[in-house]
Amino acid sequence: MIRLVNVSKVYDNGVTALSNVNINIKAGDFVFLVGPSGAGKTTIIKLLLKEIEPTSGDIFVNDKNITVLKRREIPYFRRNIGVVFQDFRLLPDRNVYDNIAFAMQVVGTPSKEIRRRVPLMLSLVNLSSKAYAYPNELSGGEQQRVALARAIANNPPVLIADEPTGNLDPDTGWDIVNLLSEINRRGTTVIMATHAKEIVDAMRKRVIILKKGTVISDQEKGVYLDEVK
Numbered sequence: 638m639i640r641l642v643n644v645s646k647v648y649d650n651g652v653t654a655l656s657n658v659n660i661n662i663k664a665g666d667f668v669f670l671v672g673p674s675g676a677g678k679t680t681i682i683k684l685l686l687k688e689i690e691p692t693s694g695d696i697f698v699n700d701k702n703i704t705v706l707k708r709r710e711i712p713y714f715r716r717n718i719g720v721v722f723q724d725f726r727l728l729p730d731r732n733v734y735d736n737i738a739f740a741m742q743v744v745g746t747p748s749k750e751i752r753r754r755v756p757l758m759l760s761l762v763n764l765s766s767k768a769y770a771y772p773n774e775l776s777g778g779e780q781q782r783v784a785l786a787r788a789i790a791n792n793p794p795v796l797i798a799d800e801p802t803g804n805l806d807p808d809t810g811w812d813i814v815n816l817l818s819e820i821n822r823r824g825t826t827v828i829m830a831t832h833a834k835e836i837v838d839a840m841r842k843r844v845i846i847l848k849k850g851t852v853i854s855d856q857e858k859g860v861y862l863d864e865v866k
């Protein structure tokens with residue numbers, strides 16, 4: 638489903654963010670991407686979203702080599718991947734319902750389907766009662782749940798979460814991880830970059846550890862090794 642083959646990334650300022658990274662993620666996996674600050678986690682996520690290009694190597698998503706996509710193919714490609722960030726990134730001038738509906742409108746979903754699906758998404762993230770609230774009226778955990786609902790509204794095969802619990806207290810962070818786990822159980826491949834050792838250790842999912850731009854460990858049912866810090 639997702640494959641990085643000998644991927645290296647050197648930024649324009651000469652910093653080597655990734656060197657010769659090989660990662661293979663199967664459909665339906667739940668993967669934690671961990672590593673110290675600067676290890677290259679966000680760089681991998683940006684590469685998967687095709688926000689940046691690798692300096693060398695190939696990246697496959699859904700068996701398609703995305704390094705050779707044409708510019709006009711990129712918007713369509715991005716529909717394969719839902720994404721949530723540490724800072725939620727909701728549209729401040731739209732309510733919860735419209736934040737989710739908007740993500741569906743921009744990919745051309747018929748309005749009847751939007752009216753059917755948004756309430757399902759709100760119910761999944763347990764926010765049906767907040768449909769008409771604006772982001773600034775919500776707690777951080779609620780905002781992240783809206784961001785999750787929006788990310789999966791178009792039913793992407795892959796969901797990427799970049800430090801999704803970073804701005805949340807531990808209990809609220811767990812709500813988000815439990816939702817990610819539920820979304821994964823329903824068939825979506827989930828990749829979560831995180832520093833949250835307690836969460837990684839408790840979940841016993843696959844753990845890929847990066848350090849200084851290389852994969853130093855890749856374990857099924859792994860833990861957050863101490864040398865990561």
Ligand SMILES: Nc1ncnc2c1ncn2[C@@H]1O[C@H](COP(=O)(O)OP(=O)(O)OP(=O)(O)O)[C@@H](O)[C@H]1O
Pocket residue numbers: 648649650652653654672673674675676677678679680681
């Ligand atoms: N746009 C950029 N230009 C130059 N260097 C960059 C750029 N983005 C990241 N880097 C560098 O690349 C390396 C990897 O950064 P990256 O953001 O991928 O790490 P990370 O593992 O996500 O870190 P964190 O846990 O702090 O978010 C770091 O040395 C960083 O300073």
